[in-house]
Amino acid sequence: MAETENASLASIELLSDLPAKALEDLSKRCSWRTFQINEQVIDRQSDSCDLCFIVKGRARVVNYSLSGREVTFDDREGGAYFGELAALDGEPRSANVVALEETVVASLSQEGFHDLLHNYPQVAVRILRNLAKIVRISTDRIMDLSTFGANNRVHAELLRLAKPGMKDDNTAEISPIPIHGDIASRVSTTRETVARVFSDLTREGILQRDRDALVILDVEALTDIVETVRGESD
Known part of the structure; x- marks a missing residue:
């Protein structure tokens, strides 16, 4: 299983330049689970602080209004990740994540995530760049909704x-x-x-x-x- 996990984590863009031994160690620190289509991966307001890697499949980041209306933020493909906000600040989740097809997720604990950032600063830089991208997209969408x-x-x-x-x-x-x-x-x-x-x-x-x-x-x-x-x- 470790060999399969190592190969899978090697496809995660965030971890693209980590040494093979580091990927193997990271695989062992992750918990692995397969989610079926429409199964909830993360519940908004849950106290989970794991960083989640999409090893295979596709998932949607979504919220629901009080009336039940769905608001979609983004779709994430295999090789992507989600959950970095809670993993960084320890606050409740800001959105739900739902599997759009059979999806394999490797979850890294908050402690493991912080160790990853400490040991590999280039990963921290990629996280920051992605957060900056999200802020820019969100700003554009807020302006679009307003105007x-x-x-x-x-x-x-x-x-x-x-x-x-x-x-x-x-x-x-x-x-x-x-x-x-x-x-x-x-x-x-x-x-x-x-x-x-x-x-x-x-x-x-x-x-x-x-x-x-x-x-x-x-x-x-x-x-x-x-x-x-x-x-x-x-």
């Missing part, structure tokens, strides 16, 4: 989702294809609004749905739509 109408919030979210799949020919691919309800929960609108925006963008030649991906055919045009509303265009 954009529902249609434009969908435009902005599509642009965010497209960034990792951008190509040199002014196109981008979003894969897997996002579900309307997922985008709606990210930008505080309805599935019907998302469907209407997708239809409008398709008619305008900006968006196309392929078998395995949502294709942005004109990234510049979508960017112009978003930046014009933000007042950032020339």
